[in-house]
Amino acid sequence: MRQNDHLHFKLNRHYTPPVSQSSSIQASSLTSISESPWFQSFLRWVITIDHPSLSNDRHNYSSIAHLTNYIFFFGGHLRTVSNTKHLSLLVLLIVLCPMILFSIFEVRRLWRICLSARALVVLFYYSWILCFQSFLKTATSDPGLLPRNIHLPQLQNDFCIPNEYYNSIRLPSPVKNSPVTLKYCITCRIWRPLRASHCSTCNCCIMTFDHHCDWVNNCIGQRNYIHFLTFLFSAVICDIVLLAACSLCLANASSISGDPVSVILICYSCLAIWYPAILAVYHIFLTGTQQTTHEYLNSIGSGNPIFHKVVRADDHPFLTDSFVHNMVLQMCQKKGFSAMSTTKSHESGDWRFVDIPPPHSFEKI
Secondary structure (H helix, E strand, C coil): CHHHHHHHHHHCCCCCCCEECCCCCCCCCCCCCCCCCHHHHHHHHHEECCCCCCCCCCEHHHHHHHHCCEEEECCCCEEEECCCCCHHHHHHHHHHHHHHHHHHHHHHHHHHHCHHHHHHHHHHHHHHHHHHHHHHHHHHCCCCECCCCCCCCCCCCCCCCCHHHCCEEEECCCCCCCCEEEEEECCCCEECCCCCEEECCCCEEECCCCEEECCCCEEECCCCHHHHHHHHHHHHHHHHHHHHHHHHHHHCCCCCCCCHHHHHHHHHHHHHCHHHHHHHHHHHHHHHCCCCHHHHHHHHCCCCCCCCCCCCCCCCCCCCCCHHHHHHHHHCCCCCCCCCCCCCECCCCCHHHEECCCCCCCCCC
């Protein structure tokens, strides 16, 4: 009898049985998609927030929304992050307002001035469209989400922490005495690839993680870094063109008081250009030294890069001898494949979509 009680006690100290997000729900409070009204299914497709999935819902975006802090739109094609300040809406407003004012009050007058003024109008709209498109791609696309539960820890002895929870693997690199390190993520339960890191805001691991940008409300990683850089550079160019166009329009006005919109847009351009310009220059030096923002901040031991000079890390395994070559390699890196496609479906019980709770103890099974 005591032996059976001891066996029952040991079994109760293991992991709580994993429950798939696509299969574990309370049947009394939920209905399947096929039985729900069509508009409820449509609303879940339009916006998917963290909620218990339906019993036969095999969509990846539905399960990922439960495991992470992502909110998905239109069947997983767009995304944002929940529980944030949503500063991206402010950025969207800052991008849209000058274009609307310029289109209503300035374009017709510029078109009548001269041929060069028409060229400024065309260049403004081209740079603005590029800026707006890259902003949307940066804010709503996959930064390089990595799957979960690929390398589950195994215990060798009773009541011990798994080796993966404090281990890291060092691999040789082309640079002498500068090995690369692979680390284990105890949240996602995977060995992270090189340069990947876990984002606490999104609650997931990201390939070639650069930083989490509050202004776009998304991580900047391998798959959207080029869109982020395009957004910065096109925003700077758009501000310069807007400043030149409005200055030309104001110069041909009868008086400053007679053209208040040009004055407003000139002031806007002078103020709005500084932040993206500083960020663009900062990332030029980072990419020229073959570093990500995350790697650079770790190297200086600070979360604030202000007043810190960006210098080469001679022991960096990815560094080359050429500043331009480093910059091209970093800026033009391949996006790669999507490790977690949100638009596809999965089978019931797929471990990548299982929310494994922390163990009651680290007792060997």
